[in-house]
Amino acid sequence: MLFLLKITGRNLWALLLAALLLPVLTGCGTEWNDPYPSSERGSNRLYTSFSERPKHLDPAIAYSNNEIVFLAQIYEPPLQYHYLKRPYTLIPATLEGQPDVRFYDKTGRPLAESAPSDQVARTVYRMKLRDDIRYQPHPAFSLNADGTSRYMNLDASQARAVQGANGPMALPEPGTRSLKAQDYVYQIKRLAHPAVQSPIFVMMAEHIQGLKILSEDIKTRSDAQPGAWIDLDPLPLSGAVAIDDHTLEITLEGKYPQFIYWLAMNFFAPVPREVDQFYGQPALRRSNVSIDTWPVGTGPYMMVHNNPNSRIELARNPNFHDERYPCEGEPGDAAAGLLVDCDARLPLVDGVVFSREKESLPYWNKFLQGYYDESGISSDSFDQAIRVTVSGDVNVSPAMAEQGIRLQTAVRTSVYYMGFNLLDSVVGGKTPEEQRRAKLLRQALSIALDQEEFISIFLNGRGHPGMGPIPPGIFGYLPGQAGINPVVYTWKNGAPQRRSLNEAKALLAQAGWPDGRDRRSGKPLVLNLDTTSGGLGDKSTMDWMSRQLNQLGIQLVVRSTDFNRFQEKLRKGSAQLYFLGWNADYPDPENFFFLLYGPEGKVAHGGENTANYSNPEFDRLFRVMKNMPNGPARQQVIDSMLKLVREDAPWIYWFYPKTYVLRHGWLQNLKLNNVANNTLKYQRMDADRREAMRKSWNRPLLWPFGFLIAGILALLWPALRAYRSRADLDAFGQRVRKS
Template identity: 45%
Template sequence: MPVIGMRAANQFIRSLGVTLLLAGCSGPWNDPNEPEKPGETVYYGSYSSRLQHLDPARSYSAEEALFIDQIYESPLRYHFLKRPYVLEPALADSMPSVRYLDKELQSVSAQSPDLAFSLYTITLKPDVFYQPHPAFAQKSDGVPLYLFETKEASQHFKTLSDFPVSGKRLLKAEDFIYGIKRLADPANKSPLLGFLSNYIDGMSEFSQTVKDVPRDQWLDLRKFSLGGINVVDERTFTIRIKGKYPQFLYWLAMHFFAPIPWEADRFYHNPGFQKRNLTLDWHPVGTGAFMMTQNDPNKGITLERNPNYWFDPYPSEGAELDREQGLLEDAGKPMPFIDRATFRLEKESLPQWSKFMQGWYDRSGDDTHNISSDNFDRAFVVSGSGIDLSPDMKQRGINISTEIKPSIYYYGFNMLDPVVGGYSEKKQKLRQAITIAWNMEEFLEIFTNGRGQAAMGPIPPGIPGYKEGKAGINPYIYNWVNGQPERKSIDEAKRLLAEAGYPNGRDAETGKPLVLYLDTTGGSSGPVADWRRRQLENIGVQLEYRTSDYVRFKEKIRDGNTQLFGWGWLADYPDPENFLFLLDSAQTSGNCKCDGNNSTNYENPEFDKLFRQIKVMPDSPQRIALLDKAIDLVRRDNPWIWGYHTKEYYLNNSWVYNTKRHGIAQDTLKYLRIDTKQRRQLQREWNKPVIWPLITIAVICLLIVLPAVIAYRRRQNMRVSSVQERED
């Protein structure tokens, strides 16, 4: 063996020894996260879809709200712990006051027939500041520091980190006015423009005015008045809406009503900024607990603690405080509890799950996608008593957060259809028979791992009007048996079908089989499609599919050219009005001359009358009584096959606290607390380097190399001896 070979062998042996030595004393080799700063508390999470909009005026996506709602705040928010959901002040110093006005803007009572407007007055908390941002940097004369006349003058600024100076700015009432004007500006393409124009006085006129104004770069919206919104003083503003609409308070808790400082809007309209993604749609500016410091669409997003965040203590009331909801030691402490949150884009569920199980993610998911079906069987065991953690999850100390979403998925009957539509007793019984046969409990068990709750009507749990137990069952579809609801039998469904004129699934007059048509975008084959067919075959009814793309599907619903179709709704706010309006006749496409939300074309004058009353009433026993009547009507008429409310399951590693999920709000990151010491310890235990293959390779290499080394040294010794003998 040449000398260089010996050196290589020796180097290999030394390197191997060093590697084995480091394996015993270093941290995990597979840590995908960047090193933390000393004393820093970091949350590690993920999301599954690339974001499109981070401008609060433009975004209507739950995935985007995961980030927007940490950065922006609105006048109101939801209490983190209280259920049913309760509004509370956020940037507002107290709940808004409301005064009712006639057409001459004179005060009237809430019951006055002359009531034309509702005037909401909102007073802000004092001493609230925006996050540090270059938009607020100023010259000595108060002029913004970063204003450029040309693209060339701003070409050196590629990202926000290129701006060496940032400023801070006090929140003012005028910022809410500016934000609402941005909603009204057609250039911003807000998805709420049409809806809010029906309520905020003067919004339609403002939209038309600014639409026709020529603009090059920035249009200063402060120069244009919007009649229904006004500044009273630096901390107070008013919003005047048409008529009486108590649910408007819920809209004041959405990020659409977040304040927007004009300086930020002006800053992002500098020449050349848009092409470099220096926009409000890419880099938000808010007063929230966190600010965005990195936005890489192909990698992930980083949020850091807003150093200017106002004193916001963890709640000390509202629910029994436990591990999920919060520890008593956290009550009253200022939030947020973490310094930085790093979110990685994980488009596939498998790598996300693997990293969670290795401890690199703190929770199993952060956006609207809960545990995938592929991983559900690994995480849970399903028994007659319900869903529980698997032994492996319990051994790891992992715990569950659950939330029944304020949502409903259903199958709609087109009430204009000559077969399944109509309001006669026979038509009611036909729809009831089909609904009984459509066994949603079986569907949930087979296709969703039991992650849902069969619907008893249009109102989901957590929303006023929903009732638990025997009082809440749908008596047309269920019986109450042994303390729980039990779906009526197939024999009962067949009886109703016969009374509807279809004995054994055939028309009593013509003898022809009853064939129903389900319009869908999902195809006509596969396990779910076969399951649907079997449900109706149980009562002798045939089901066929009419498939189309989504655009055509929407056209058919709008034009009333469907018979059966699948649909769903997720609440914008936790009020029964947000579900009952799906059955309001004014929301049919024909009546509203639009893509109405009443896709079944249900029209019942008695229900409409009740809905009009419910819509403008505050929560009260009287309102609940009217809700009971309205719900009973739609249960009897049965315009929907009552589907299910989704139940989501999320897993939390044992070092994460205050993990309660909120079905409406997403501004929950600030409540989380992390035990970083426990996390590091368990990460080491779960990611110990597997070094036995290295040891095996080392032994094999030594067994191969050692004989050659021994032979080499023997030859060397023999040569030395031979030379010495010649010299002697």
């Protein structure tokens, strides 16, 4: 119903006064720039962000940091890392105690742990599970009164209901059940499923007894029933057996000491048969709803909202078992306040909200406003956030300190590198002669791209030039002259010195590209760098790289794409040059060298060797090294491996990063950890303090509205006077006298 308001001078003044007071009244007690729903104010949630949507949330597949950050809070493998102790120490997660590890020769005779690898025919890990662990609520476990499954045959309307941001959690009456040893067995079998395409299958097939045979069996069944769900429960796997509901036994071929670390990774988290069957329904497959988008675990948190374009939310798992905050750590932890919550039940926050931030500047501004609880520091924000003293000490700036913001730093057990796809005809070569020339080209590029300058300009000094695939903190890394890459550096005056640009040009000429042009055709050398936007792929970085390569006469073409498309290029081998980084899964050199192991080739085997590097001698040494204990003999083998990969240059060893993390004063129990990912359960939040600070820092500035209204009044006043004068005229245009 439409209506007209008769505007008089008095009404106009009232409207203007209301317009003036409205922002004042609505602004009382609230922040206009709050990016979160008002219902979340004062809640005991942790707020953080993600920049790239996770491609995989299936624990058998996920291997990237932006995926594991979610999975590690939801799933529980048998073991985990102690949150505070250094060196990193494995402790039980779902087990009653440490695994019982036994070694046997080919006749079945028990051997000592110190037995040489060539005498060990098999290794048996026996694990006893706790009996108080239950899964999060989920429709896969929901049962009818007669014991039949409620949701294993979803109709079309139910399938539509789970397609939204709340996924399967939209279905009413979810169920649960206890963790069983068979759930771990089922997940290990999933590693062998050809349709899953687990990135660790090739490696695990070398170790877990019968895994390769199982994979062939599954493939045969899948080929006979295209698209059908395959029940893995009845399929035999001698290398993974549930002795009873709470006893798990895993048998390895030979001796593989690093396997204990894999038991702390998401690949060995439990997946129940019911969950696999639930997501195997045709209705859900057609809707792209799967374990790869909606994980199901026993961990401290469960996923309750998944919109990877904007927000992913984890909430406290109401069925999470009794786990306590540690009461011991390393020296200095007590003084740092890291033992205040000794024996407190975990998790300490009720949920975690991840908001997608594609650019660093909006994220940084929201951190300063209190809407994110912790933050890294981009190069653009470094001078605003950090002060470096003349003695080299690093502290937060006075402005940051005034806000109660604190800094934590750590050298990461990580390596960033520029990879060469050795299947490419230019940087890899097809024939032996082409491969020889391509190696010289890679060496020339390794010298020409000045990592020291890059670290200074783009990282504000937060890194060390890479000398090989092994970072500091991992056995095999050597500091000083013994640890330099002699292809790129010489040792002079007690420090590494990069070889000259002239040496790079000489190598380029030997490779058949004098001054960056083909010796035979005269055509310029054009290299293609595939990258994602942001970080190492931002425009300023790429401009710098182009200038560096121009010194050799080489043209660089940057092909920017999103992260998922980038991964697809690596899988297909269509990339030429690319940037990647690797964080230690566990503190052992094998976890870095396997990235260059031939049978891990990305294109041929679906592994993590994205360079598709293959050197038979390196592969032989890798197989020797991986089973050796740390010591001089192992170091000698590692030195030989380093010599090969420095000479072959499948990577440009870019840098070893140093992490700077800022946190607000209301966030407690934050200790940087290079290998553990399930650390959010330990963090504590002072939600009241955060809310008070947000209000203080984000009070709306109301005085501009006063000036705005005053300006409007000044503009309207002449018109208002004219209007009132016209209102005093009668129908004949004569002024009416008012008595």
